[in-house]
Amino acid sequence: MDIKEIYLNKDKFMEKEVIINGWIRNHRKQKDFGFIDFHDGSCFKSIQVVYDNKLADFDEIQKFKIGSSISVTGKIIKSPASGQDFELQATSIILLGNSEDDYPIQPKRHTREFLREQAYLRPRTNLFQAVFRVRSLTAHAIHSYFQENGYVYVNSPIITGNDAEGAGEVFQVTTLDLNKLKNSKEIPFDEDFYGKPVGLAVTGQLEAETYAMAFKKVYTFGPTFRAENSNTKYHASEFWMIEPEIAFCDLNGLMDIEEDCLKYIIKYLLKHAKDEMEFFDKFVEKGLLEKLNNLLNSHFTRIDFKNAITLLKESAEKFENTPSYDEDIAKEHEKFLTNHFGGPVFLTNWPKDIKAFYMKQNEDEKTVAAVDLLVPGAGELMGGSQREESYEKLVDRMNELDMNINELDWYVNLRKYGGCTHSGFGIGFERLLMYITGIDNIRDVIPYPRTPKNCEF
Amino acid sequence: MDIKEIYLNKDKFMEKEVIINGWIRNHRKQKDFGFIDFHDGSCFKSIQVVYDNKLADFDEIQKFKIGSSISVTGKIIKSPASGQDFELQATSIILLGNSEDDYPIQPKRHTREFLREQAYLRPRTNLFQAVFRVRSLTAHAIHSYFQENGYVYVNSPIITGNDAEGAGEVFQVTTLDLNKLKNSKEIPFDEDFYGKPVGLAVTGQLEAETYAMAFKKVYTFGPTFRAENSNTKYHASEFWMIEPEIAFCDLNGLMDIEEDCLKYIIKYLLKHAKDEMEFFDKFVEKGLLEKLNNLLNSHFTRIDFKNAITLLKESAEKFENTPSYDEDIAKEHEKFLTNHFGGPVFLTNWPKDIKAFYMKQNEDEKTVAAVDLLVPGAGELMGGSQREESYEKLVDRMNELDMNINELDWYVNLRKYGGCTHSGFGIGFERLLMYITGIDNIRDVIPYPRTPKNCEF
Numbered sequence: 001m002d003i004k005e006i007y008l009n010k011d012k013f014m015e016k017e018v019i020i021n022g023w024i025r026n027h028r029k030q031k032d033f034g035f036i037d038f039h040d041g042s043c044f045k046s047i048q049v050v051y052d053n054k055l056a057d058f059d060e061i062q063k064f065k066i067g068s069s070i071s072v073t074g075k076i077i078k079s080p081a082s083g084q085d086f087e088l089q090a091t092s093i094i095l096l097g098n099s100e101d102d103y104p105i106q107p108k109r110h111t112r113e114f115l116r117e118q119a120y121l122r123p124r125t126n127l128f129q130a131v132f133r134v135r136s137l138t139a140h141a142i143h144s145y146f147q148e149n150g151y152v153y154v155n156s157p158i159i160t161g162n163d164a165e166g167a168g169e170v171f172q173v174t175t176l177d178l179n180k181l182k183n184s185k186e187i188p189f190d191e192d193f194y195g196k197p198v199g200l201a202v203t204g205q206l207e208a209e210t211y212a213m214a215f216k217k218v219y220t221f222g223p224t225f226r227a228e229n230s231n232t233k234y235h236a237s238e239f240w241m242i243e244p245e246i247a248f249c250d251l252n253g254l255m256d257i258e259e260d261c262l263k264y265i266i267k268y269l270l271k272h273a274k275d276e277m278e279f280f281d282k283f284v285e286k287g288l289l290e291k292l293n294n295l296l297n298s299h300f301t302r303i304d305f306k307n308a309i310t311l312l313k314e315s316a317e318k319f320e321n322t323p324s325y326d327e328d329i330a331k332e333h334e335k336f337l338t339n340h341f342g343g344p345v346f347l348t349n350w351p352k353d354i355k356a357f358y359m360k361q362n363e364d365e366k367t368v369a370a371v372d373l374l375v376p377g378a379g380e381l382m383g384g385s386q387r388e389e390s391y392e393k394l395v396d397r398m399n400e401l402d403m404n405i406n407e408l409d410w411y412v413n414l415r416k417y418g419g420c421t422h423s424g425f426g427i428g429f430e431r432l433l434m435y436i437t438g439i440d441n442i443r444d445v446i447p448y449p450r451t452p453k454n455c456e457f
Numbered sequence: 458m459d460i461k462e463i464y465l466n467k468d469k470f471m472e473k474e475v476i477i478n479g480w481i482r483n484h485r486k487q488k489d490f491g492f493i494d495f496h497d498g499s500c501f502k503s504i505q506v507v508y509d510n511k512l513a514d515f516d517e518i519q520k521f522k523i524g525s526s527i528s529v530t531g532k533i534i535k536s537p538a539s540g541q542d543f544e545l546q547a548t549s550i551i552l553l554g555n556s557e558d559d560y561p562i563q564p565k566r567h568t569r570e571f572l573r574e575q576a577y578l579r580p581r582t583n584l585f586q587a588v589f590r591v592r593s594l595t596a597h598a599i600h601s602y603f604q605e606n607g608y609v610y611v612n613s614p615i616i617t618g619n620d621a622e623g624a625g626e627v628f629q630v631t632t633l634d635l636n637k638l639k640n641s642k643e644i645p646f647d648e649d650f651y652g653k654p655v656g657l658a659v660t661g662q663l664e665a666e667t668y669a670m671a672f673k674k675v676y677t678f679g680p681t682f683r684a685e686n687s688n689t690k691y692h693a694s695e696f697w698m699i700e701p702e703i704a705f706c707d708l709n710g711l712m713d714i715e716e717d718c719l720k721y722i723i724k725y726l727l728k729h730a731k732d733e734m735e736f737f738d739k740f741v742e743k744g745l746l747e748k749l750n751n752l753l754n755s756h757f758t759r760i761d762f763k764n765a766i767t768l769l770k771e772s773a774e775k776f777e778n779t780p781s782y783d784e785d786i787a788k789e790h791e792k793f794l795t796n797h798f799g800g801p802v803f804l805t806n807w808p809k810d811i812k813a814f815y816m817k818q819n820e821d822e823k824t825v826a827a828v829d830l831l832v833p834g835a836g837e838l839m840g841g842s843q844r845e846e847s848y849e850k851l852v853d854r855m856n857e858l859d860m861n862i863n864e865l866d867w868y869v870n871l872r873k874y875g876g877c878t879h880s881g882f883g884i885g886f887e888r889l890l891m892y893i894t895g896i897d898n899i900r901d902v903i904p905y906p907r908t909p910k911n912c913e914f
Contacts, residue, residue, distance in 0.1 A: 002607065002673075023875050041673035041674075041704070042607055042673055042674075068875045069875040069876065096705075097877045098875075099875040100873050100874065103873075103874050103875075120867040121671075121874065123671035128671075129671065132609060132611070132671075132672070136608075136610040136611070137604075139600075139612075150459065152590055153593040153596050153597065154593070154904055155592075155697060155903070156904065157695065157904070157905040157912075158615070158682075159657075159682070159694070160912065160914075171616070171631070172631050173657065174631070174635075175684045176635075178629070178633075178638060181638050181639060182639055185639070187635050193684055193694065193909060195910040195912075207577075210578075210580070211589070214580035214586065215499075216459075223680065225615075225616070237650065238614065238615055238616055248553075410577040414577070415554075417557065417578065418526040418556045419526065420553045446612070447611055448664060452651070453650075454651065455614075457664060457667075457867055
């Protein structure tokens with residue numbers, strides 16, 4: 001029996017006997033009574049267990065410690081206490097697993113820094129119960145959205161020989177004996193597991209494109225890696241990405257999908273994680289629910305990068321960074337734009353030199369058909385583009401950037417064998433979670449976060 | 458418009474005009490007519506496009522090559538041809554993307570070995586359309602099963618400092634400059650990204666257990682890695698695993714869940730991938746549908762390892778490998794057992810020495826509460842166990858095996874802080890796919906498989 005079931009069917013269980021297994025969150029003792037804040041992980045809420053000295057082992061029960069696992073048999077009754085409709089009047093409480101006095105998660109306020117060090121215990125707290133149930137539900141919302149809309153889920157490879165973004169900050173993967181390496185003249189990659197240097201994927205997009213040319217609509221959802229030495233609240237070296245890719249779809253079609261997808265996810269959470277979302281609204285980011293509801297009710301603005309820069313330049317606002325037609329925009333500019341339009345903004349057709357090689361080159365020869373989605377309070381949430389479908393233009397651009405075309409011949413060949421207009425976008429799963437929950441540190445939305453010098457558990 | 462929509466609503470579309478984008482699978486030309494086998498990736502089936510010389514650009518259209526992407530406008534009409542209810546009478550066919558003469562996927566029989574070399578194009582073939590749509594649907598069936606049953610999805614870490622299974626065959630992950638390493642006396646792990654040696658996870662189970670102690674029911678579903686130099690049909694170095702973990706659940710409860718889960722997945726596929734499953738039954742494994750339906754209709758047998766060995770020993774069968782009470786069983790034994798019981802068999806309580814350290818030690822001190830699920834035609838499909846919940850027994854066993862307890866203190870501590878009876882199992886996603894599709898080589902159920910000396914795309 002789950003506590004969740006009781007909350008879902010209060011009336012049905014009233015005055016009925018139930019047996020529930022779970023953990024002691026808190027334990028208040030009085031001379032002839034005891035109250036246990038009892039949680040079983042099935043939902044955000046806990047239930048109050050009341051017991052009295054009529055129980056034969058009353059004295060033993062009073063010694064049960066915070067964190068212990070117990071099995072409670074009892075009756076659901078109307079609660080006289082305020083703030084709860086019912087409670088569980090115990091007829092038996094059996095200790096299943098003791099908890100020791102040094103149990104770190106005591107019923108008091110712990111800092112998030114402390115809880116990060118106790119990452120294996122923190123899901124037992126209210127905050128992380130909410131965070132990680134919402135993480136799970138968000139993942140399922142994403143899968144459900146794409147599956148319901150006829151997309152095929154593709155597992156792009158994690159270990160890869162291509163450095164797709166040309167970013168360079170890639171983790172190497174090897175089975176070579178690093179100790180023996182010290183004495184060898186050349187790195188013997190022919191003795192390595194794959195016979196060549198390989199690393200962890202920074203994206204699955206290029207492989208997703210190959211599948212979009214077969215299934216029309218596909219998406220990836222898997223871990224990606226960045227060996228970037230960034231110690232910020234926004235960077236983890238291991239994070240999950242969703243990368244949808246759609247054939248016969250241009251930039252406008254892509255924006256339709258992005259907007260539809262984001263609204264679906266948020267609606268799903270407001271419906272399936274009501275308690276958790278209210279908790280975030282109350283204790284993590286005041287106004288969170290209003291922010292999300294505003295997004296649901298808005299039609300996302302679409303504006304050319306060029307026009308946005310003009311708007312920034314002509315505004316009365318004093319910016320620390322001068323807006324430029326050739327450069328990326330700053331956080332303050334993003335903020336101005338979402339404020340100005342009173343909601344999410346799709347920023348399209350970016351300067352080619354600050355975007356990736358595979359993006360479709362526009363006729364002006366200066367911009368590419370890229371789009372970033374900016375949302376109030378978080379800035380960029382999704383990034384996408386129409387992909388270059390011309391073999392010649394793609395090869396020219398790769399040559400310009402001094403890329404190894406041979407290594408990516410399969411990717412380039414897609415343009416030789418029935419290529420077509422196609423587009424795709426990426427969502428950083430954790431960035432999305434931060435936006436949805438209001439949690440401001442990426443380390444607090446990943447069960448076991450990996451950051452520079454930190455790979456615990 | 459998708460071809461899938463037309464198949465789902467034939468009557469609605471009859472005599473109606475449609476516009477569809479897709480690819481030419483085959484192109485038969487006659488003097489005044491042409492027939493295009495037209496596929497758009499939205500479902501397994503293609504549609505026949507018929508055009509005639511009334512089209513102004515008839516001569517141009519006749520030159521369209523296999524693999525090209527086209528946009529077809531036309532009317533859905535009753536088909537005179539056998540084997541199809543309707544066809545698409547084109548009023549316009551526009552070339553979107555040409556395909557060149559060296560396009561490797563011509564309408565003839567290609568070997569699977571050849572198609573593996575063309576891994577970026579193989580999803581355009583019937584076989585791999587079926588395989589990778591079923592892979593996607595199976596993934597969603599798994600997520601749906603666990604989400605509907607109240608499990609929380611946990612992303613266990615991919616980069617890890619623990620060698621959880623003690624298996625040793627782990628890929629190292631590093632950002633050290635291997636070239637400079639040659640000249641250094643000691644490996645400078647303090648300069649490495651995480652400040653210590655790390656590798657790719659072989660399992661997420663231990664981390665999943667920590668979350669089961671908070672959410673009661675959890676599951677992982679992510680990539681795992683084995684740097685094992687095995688060149689068999691069953692081994693890949695990168696594969697996906699599902700690892701559910703359930704608190705307050707013993708070995709019997711676990712078997713209930715495993716059986717329920719497997720049946721759910723198979724039912725889901727028989728319903729949502731009808732065409733694909735029929736294709737596998739006809740062209741990949743004759744009798745596949747019967748095999749799966751038999752499984753659905755059977756109640757899985759549960760038998761003690763010891764009793765199974767006695768059964769093997771007492772059988773009239775001549776085995777190449779002598780059954781032993783202390784050793785793992787061979788493929789031939791698995792086959793005998795599933796034949797003998799006429800269906801899937803749960804084999805429980807295995808000799809402790811051939812199983813992992815974390816499994817619950819039985820009172821006989823010789824066996825552990827492990828369970829393997831054997832299925833007809835494939836042998837082991839799932840492996841699980843009740844976990845040792847006694848702090849002392851777990852530590853003793855780890856000492857016996859000379860394991861570093863300090864490194865896993867968080868895992869061991871779960872037994873100090875409200876531990877309880879709990880169990881979990883693992884499913885190799887690709888092994889499951891091989892069983893479900895009848896495909897006999899793991900390289901053919903992974904989009905871009907990684908095996909020794911092979912890391913292409």
